[in-house]
Amino acid sequence: MSNPLARRGFLVGGAVIGAGALATACTSNEPAAQPSPAGSQPAGTPAGGTDNDQPGKQVVIGFSAPAADHGWIAAIAKNAQAAAGQYSDVEFKPVEPTNDINAQISAVESLIAAKVSVLVLLPNDGQQLNQIARQATDAGIPVVNLDRIFPDKLSYRTWIGGDNYGMGVAAGHYVGKKLKDKGVANPVIVEIQGIATLPLTQDRSKGFADALKTYGFSVTAQQGAQFTVQSGNEVATNLLQAHKKIDALWNHDDDQGVGVLAAIKEASRNEFFMVGGAGSANAMREIQSGNSVLEATVTYSPTMASSAIKLARLIAQGKGMSDLVENQVPQSITLASETITKENVAQYMPLGFES
Amino acid sequence: MTESRGPQAEKAPQAEKAPQAENAPSPGNAPEAEKAPPADEHARVEAQARKPVARPGPLARLGEARHLGLLAALALLVVVGLVTRPENFATASNLVSILSLAATIGVITVGMTFVIIGGGIDLSVGSIMALASVWATTLATQSYGPFVMIVCAVLVGAGAGLVNGLLISYGRMVPFIATLAMFVAARGLAERMSDRKTQLVQQDNQMIVELSTTRVLGLPLLVFVFALVVAAGWVLLNRTTFGRRTYAVGGNPEAARLAGIDVRRHTVLLYALSGLCCGIAAVLIMARTTTGSSTHGQLYELDAIAAVIIGGTLLAGGRGTIMGSILGLLIFTLITNLFILNGLNTSDQLIAKGLIIVVAVLLQRRGLESRT
Numbered sequence: 089m090s091n092p093l094a095r096r097g098f099l100v101g102g103a104v105i106g107a108g109a110l111a112t113a114c115t116s117n118e119p120a121a122q123p124s125p126a127g128s129q130p131a132g133t134p135a136g137g138t139d140n141d142q143p144g145k146q147v148v149i150g151f152s153a154p155a156a157d158h159g160w161i162a163a164i165a166k167n168a169q170a171a172a173g174q175y176s177d178v179e180f181k182p183v184e185p186t187n188d189i190n191a192q193i194s195a196v197e198s199l200i201a202a203k204v205s206v207l208v209l210l211p212n213d214g215q216q217l218n219q220i221a222r223q224a225t226d227a228g229i230p231v232v233n234l235d236r237i238f239p240d241k242l243s244y245r246t247w248i249g250g251d252n253y254g255m256g257v258a259a260g261h262y263v264g265k266k267l268k269d270k271g272v273a274n275p276v277i278v279e280i281q282g283i284a285t286l287p288l289t290q291d292r293s294k295g296f297a298d299a300l301k302t303y304g305f306s307v308t309a310q311q312g313a314q315f316t317v318q319s320g321n322e323v324a325t326n327l328l329q330a331h332k333k334i335d336a337l338w339n340h341d342d343d344q345g346v347g348v349l350a351a352i353k354e355a356s357r358n359e360f361f362m363v364g365g366a367g368s369a370n371a372m373r374e375i376q377s378g379n380s381v382l383e384a385t386v387t388y389s390p391t392m393a394s395s396a397i398k399l400a401r402l403i404a405q406g407k408g409m410s411d412l413v414e415n416q417v418p419q420s421i422t423l424a425s426e427t428i429t430k431e432n433v434a435q436y437m438p439l440g441f442e443s
Numbered sequence: 444m445t446e447s448r449g450p451q452a453e454k455a456p457q458a459e460k461a462p463q464a465e466n467a468p469s470p471g472n473a474p475e476a477e478k479a480p481p482a483d484e485h486a487r488v489e490a491q492a493r494k495p496v497a498r499p500g501p502l503a504r505l506g507e508a509r510h511l512g513l514l515a516a517l518a519l520l521v522v523v524g525l526v527t528r529p530e531n532f533a534t535a536s537n538l539v540s541i542l543s544l545a546a547t548i549g550v551i552t553v554g555m556t557f558v559i560i561g562g563g564i565d566l567s568v569g570s571i572m573a574l575a576s577v578w579a580t581t582l583a584t585q586s587y588g589p590f591v592m593i594v595c596a597v598l599v600g601a602g603a604g605l606v607n608g609l610l611i612s613y614g615r616m617v618p619f620i621a622t623l624a625m626f627v628a629a630r631g632l633a634e635r636m637s638d639r640k641t642q643l644v645q646q647d648n649q650m651i652v653e654l655s656t657t658r659v660l661g662l663p664l665l666v667f668v669f670a671l672v673v674a675a676g677w678v679l680l681n682r683t684t685f686g687r688r689t690y691a692v693g694g695n696p697e698a699a700r701l702a703g704i705d706v707r708r709h710t711v712l713l714y715a716l717s718g719l720c721c722g723i724a725a726v727l728i729m730a731r732t733t734t735g736s737s738t739h740g741q742l743y744e745l746d747a748i749a750a751v752i753i754g755g756t757l758l759a760g761g762r763g764t765i766m767g768s769i770l771g772l773l774i775f776t777l778i779t780n781l782f783i784l785n786g787l788n789t790s791d792q793l794i795a796k797g798l799i800i801v802v803a804v805l806l807q808r809r810g811l812e813s814r815t
Contacts, residue, residue, distance in 0.1 A: 156634075156639040158639070158738070159639065159640055159641060161639075162638065162639045162640065284788065284789065284790075285790075309786050310786075311783055311786075311788075311789070312788065312789050314738075314741070315738075316736070316738035316739070316741065317641055317732045317734050317736050317738065317739065318728060318731075318732055318736070318738065318739045318740065318741075319741075320732075321731055321732045322544060322779070323783065325540045325543070325544055326540065326544070326779065326780050326783035326784065327783055328540070329531060329534075329536065329537040329540050329780070329783075329784060330528070330531055330783055330784040330785075330786065331531075332530075332531065343641055346641055346643070346732065346733065346734050347731075347732045347734070349733075350652075350655075350731060350732050350733040350734075351731075353656065353733075354543070354655050354656055354663070354731070355536070355540070356656075370641070370643065442640050443640060443641050
């Protein structure tokens with residue numbers, strides 16, 4: 089009884105392992121196998137050459153960010169790593185990325201215990217990690233707060249991040265101006281949000297609505313997706329059914345935008361133009377091609393991670409930003425949301441992230 | 444609907460007497476079944492064939508009633524659609540988009556129906572689909588062309604399902620735990636392989652995308668794939684020994700074992716089947732979104748399980764129908780569609796879905812109690 093079973097088990101096991109090995113061999117080595125068209129991956133840090141880039145005091149930069157479940161966050165980690173790699177005087181100490189608040193707290197604790205010279209933190213949630221950032225600051229470690237802001241100003245030395253409201257404004261101006269120029273009365277403007285419950289999404293939508301108001305327009309329909317390709321596809325499919333004629337569509341996020349574009353193509357609709365958000369390489373290629381409904385995208389660039397590392401280094405070395413008169417790095421830096429169109433896309437291409 | 448009534452209705456008469464004859468003297472039966480050597484194929488197969496029919500027998504009528512309930516619910520939603528958005532709802536293009544939206548998860552639901560009827564549960568479907576979509580869209584796989592991509596997706600899905608099945612039946616793990624492990628691990632592997640990026644289907648492999656853009660008789664090809672999977676699933680469940688064994692295994696695994704069914708092997712096959720469906724779903728999601736991504740299929744397991752349960756399949760196993768599951772799924776898809784057509788927000792949609800699950804299960808319970 090047991091013998092044939094065991095033998096069968098062995099055979100099946102062997103077959104499974106064999107098949108696994110075969111499959112792995114033929115499929116898994118993805119990026120290197122093909123001449124990848126966008127070889128310029130270490131994006132985000134155009135080589136500059138100021139005095140500040142000269143090697144200085146040796147510093148250790150601790151880095152903690154959420155685990156990437158999304159191209160944007162993946163680009164954040166990659167950009168930070170790349171920026172740190174440019175400097176011989178920087179030792180980069182990233183901790184295991186995690187989406188668990190608790191795990192991120194202990195990760196940051198370990199960085200504090202390791203007595204790094206400066207911390208760069210992109211918290212999962214600014215509110216919930218405020219306490220630990222405060223601990224770091226109290227322990228004499230300056231904190232560079234990346235993007236998601238800590239509510240307590242005592243918790244960080246410098247904040248650098250994107251402008252969600254500004255992103256909405258940029259998209260709103262592009263849409264509003266274009267429709268005004270066309271002379272469309274009562275346009276149907278559709279908005280596909282990211283995760284609707286997040287404050288950042290609400291900021292974006294508010295900016296969009298406010299900017300449109302200056303042209304006398306308003307959003308006709310608004311629907312939340314999940315920042316994922318598939319959710320973007322589902323929501324867009326239904327929205328296109330709800331509105332037989334659309335004049336403009338703003339999609340908050342280029343990653344989910346891939347799904348939105350697929351849905352538009354499927355429905356073979358092209359009577360409107362679309363504006364994206366974030367500034368992924370895919371979206372830029374789409375804009376560059378010139379035959380897509382996607383005409384523009386407004387940036388929320390993960391290059392901010394490169395800048396954050398640079399700022400952290402300057403803070404640790406006690407230097408200021410060389411273009412400013414001040415001796416120290418400013419307390420807060422809000423990046424402008426830029427509008428990428430066919431005209432200027434070539435210039436932004438190197439900054440685009442592969443979503 | 445009418446199809447699913449067919450087999451059960453015609454077998455119902457024998458079903459009435461079968462349970463007493465079979466079940467009551469089951470200890471006495473057992474040695475017989477064990478003594479009966481594999482050579483006595485006829486007796487064995489017959490015993491199995493009768494057995495599972497015995498189980499859904501009295502419930503077949505209930506099943507029909509439940510399907511009527513589902514149809515009524517669907518009709519109600521259609522009426523709501525017609526009243527609130529007459530100009531958008533009853534259009535051909537809206538119908539097509541509802542069907543294409545339902546296709547991906549519908550294929551998964553078919554596999555899930557088998558697993559749940561067989562007394563198991565598969566939490567890993569969404570993750571397996573994500574993994575299959577990622578594996579099939581790696582640059583290396585894409586270089587072999589669309590057919591290899593499709594084969595790859597299906598094999599990866601079936602392989603992951605097979606691992607589930609082996610862990611459950613030979614590793615003696617509880618299905619909930621084993622598939623929970625796969626749920627976590629498969630998505631992790633997908634993220635690993637894709638480096639958490641969205642992998643576009645390349646220009647050379649547009650054939651895959653054409654599954655959703657090419658229309659035959661006004662319907663995208665992927666809707667036909669969906670229909671084909673549903674039809675195949677229906678035949679497999681209602682017209683083959685495999686299907687009857689599935690009912691038997693889910694209804695009472697011990698009795699099924701005593702009746703000579705290799706329960707463990709059958710369980711492996713059920714999970715592999717579910718995995719296979721995930722692989723097919725991965726091809727469909729690649730067609731729809733033009734990408735493979737580790738973020739595909741989030742919460743699909745819950746949607747699929749909910750659709751199956753609403754469709755009248757018992758979570759404990761042993762009874763259920765494919766048609767019920769598909770109707771359950773269509774109800775869900777229709778709700779989403781109606782909410783977006785009316786510009787309502789997604790949170791309310793979730794509340795509505797939750798209510799529907801509760802109501803459906805309460806009705807099921809009442810139905811069962813009135814029977815017994």
